[in-house]
Amino acid sequence: MPKNSFMRFLYYLLLVVACSCIGGKHTDPVWKTYGSIPVRPPESTISLTYDGGNTYWALTSSKGSKGNTLMVLPAGKKVWEKETLSHAPSGLWHTVLADEHGMLWLASNKSLLYCDLRDLSQGWTEFTGLAEGDIMDLAIGSNGSALLGLNSGNLIEVDLEKTTKDGTSSYLPSLKVHRIPKGLKSLSLDDRGDVICVTTEGSLSVDLGGAWMENWEMVARMPGSNHDLRGDVLDHRFYMAGGLTAEYGYPMDSYAYSKLFAFDPETNNWEVIADLGVPRVYCATGTLNGQLWVAGGDLLPEKGERHTTRMVQKVDPKSGTVKTAPSLNNNLSAPLAFNSRGRLYVMGYTNWLGDAQAPLYVTSIGEGETQWRTEPTGPEGKGAIYGCKYKDQICIVVANTYLALFDPITNQWTTIDMPLKVRSPQVASINDEIWVMGGRDTNNQAGVQIYNLKNKQWKMGPDLPRELAWGVGFNLNGQLYVTGGAAGKSYNNRTFRLKNK
Incomplete structure (x- = not known):
């Protein structure tokens, strides 16, 4: 575009x-x-x-x-x-x-x-x-x-x-x-x-x-409520692709997005920078060599049924041009993608809707490469994962199980027990802490758990402004944000920022 x-x-x-x-x-x-x-x-x-x-x-x-x-x-x-x-x-x-x-x-x-x-x-x-x-x-x-x-x-x-x-x-x-x-x-x-x-x-x-406004402030509204989100930061902007809501339009109905969205913290505006050509849900959005890569997840074509895809698209954030990138080697219904040390890592469970536990599938690609490289598998789990990057490490929440950190230098995973096990929370890192916010299968879907990576201790943080799951958290210019998601009475179109005190 x-x-x-x-x-x-x-x-x-x-x-x-x-x-x-x-x-x-x-x-x-x-x-x-x-x-x-x-x-x-x-x-x-x-x-x-x-x-x-x-x-x-x-x-x-x-x-x-x-x-x-x-x-x-x-x-x-x-x-x-x-x-x-x-x-x-x-x-x-x-x-x-x-x-x-x-x-x-x-x-x-x-x-x-x-x-x-x-x-x-x-x-x-x-x-x-x-x-x-x-x-x-x-x-x-x-x-x-x-x-x-x-x-x-x-x-x-x-x-x-x-x-x-x-x-x-x-x-x-x-x-x-x-x-x-x-x-x-x-x-x-x-x-x-x-x-x-x-x-x-x-x-x-x-x-x-x-009193949630003592700790949070609403800074923007997305162009429509949205959930099943993943995203990453590039050049001081946050990007996420696709998503799904049951509350869109007039009259409100189910709607899947085919857009790549960008959030600018200087103006507190959301912008559509590209159309991917087909609605995508639970797709990963990562960065490599100044481009946005949208990988895996499910496609919802206008004609045909929802299905998991290996398709990868890369988008130039300056021109909005969308090109085909090398396909994944495996179907991943709800992957995450983060760049660490110049490689783009994509990971997720292949048994997303199954009952059995399975190892986390991990793959990566570098600049100029034409095939994805299979990496050692991660901790066992199932379902959708949510996570963030902390320095060079990748952190994920395995549904109702634990927090897990991946070090790409050693190819080693570390698992950390959680005080309250949750599913599909919003996750972000700030000030040497991992914030696990909201999520399902918990009595308080606005609750915030914080893990300090220095002293290796958990503490509780300020509740989110509302019950939320399936949204996305991110750190942008040292500020913590949460956007999208759904829980409680409705889907969410608001973007919240943690206040600095």
């Missing part, structure tokens, strides 16, 4: 939409900030939001109208259209808000509605049982759910517990009410995750207990 046609997703730049007063309850504009948008919002937009499926939503108003119009810009489209799938009711809505759990909210002064973006055909449901007063503003709380402020002096956390039976979803609503001064004008969150309530009498900070 030529550089001048790169699809830049300039998330976390400032897009400000002045939201006019609906119903005459207050006259000050309400300023909403979201990531930048690829297509100019419709005229008369009063509220704008972005969901985890790479779709934008807007409320528009017109003079003399009895109700406002809900508009949608579906993922990948260039034209706004009137939303029709959910049959949004007419009303004097002043805010549309997509939370972090796959729900879309509509608020007027007197009513609050919600709709599941993963099942728009169910339409809208009214959230009942709210306290007296007019709804003045909506925001996303630190827990990813909606917050609403009423002019009667009530700050309300709303939540929905989704259950599915016989293919039909239902939602159990709940709420928590906090007293604040009357005359609310706006809601926002500070750097700690506390809620800032601006009222006619001034501002008030309310601690609701979601």
Whole structure:
């Protein structure tokens, strides 16, 4: 892909939409900030939001109208259209808000509605049982759910517990009410995750207990939720290829990516730098001689079934040119790839879906070589591995078993018992420590375990901002990041960075 046609997703730049007063309850504009948008919002937009499926939503108003119009810009489209799938009711809505759990909210002064973006055909449901007063503003709380402020002096956390039976979803609503001064004008969150309530009498900070922002900050959003990820760093940028989500587009559906993504820490932007020509999942992304190499994993062709591949592609990060590289000698459904001492190592289990344990398959290739070299096998295990590089060593988490380090100089593996055995965590190294973050098969899927390579001791770290597995961790310019993944209520499109203290 030529550089001048790169699809830049300039998330976390400032897009400000002045939201006019609906119903005459207050006259000050309400300023909403979201990531930048690829297509100019419709005229008369009063509220704008972005969901985890790479779709934008807007409320528009017109003079003399009895109700406002809900508009949608579906993922990948260039034209706004009137939303029709959910049959949004007419009303004097002043805010549309997509939370972090796959729900879309509509608020007027007197009513609050919600709709599941993963099942728009169910339409809208009214959230009942709210306290007296007019709804003045909506925001996303630190827990990813909606917050609403009423002019009667009530700050309300709303939540929905989704259950599915016989293919039909239902939602159990709940709420928590906090007293604040009357005359609310706006809601926002500070750097700690506390809620800032601006009222006619001034501002008030309310601690609701979601303190992950003391340790983490959200710095970007990917162009759509994504998981089953691997990646590596080249020239101060992080790269990852492919991935899969069940929450993409309008309406939300399963989607596999054929793109190679890059994250720039200077601008906090994600960018698509190449199209690989076919969706790839669980593929390894590594570096060799200034090129990105995408190896193995599964292909999901438009015509045909998902299947494991030996295919390797190399991409020039400057031009986006994609070329075929030497194929792997073995099928690897969920490999990792890291460069150590000028060689690209790819490793994974050949029995990914089997029950039996097997040795880890390891192969490598160097600059100018046309065939992969088989290396000594690694520790026994099964399933997908997740890992990182520490100096010249490669570190992996073997599912529900142990941490393992590979030294390419000696071709030796060292295994390390873990306090809590997990599957499919996010893994990164920083300051002589290996951070094992989240993962499945554990009571706390946001929990963080840290292994110090100097004193050879484990300790617990600050919980992730949310439950996560199947995402990817990375160290970029001495900063620790986590992006993508899924667990809990939804897939994830957010990129988090550990705060330096």
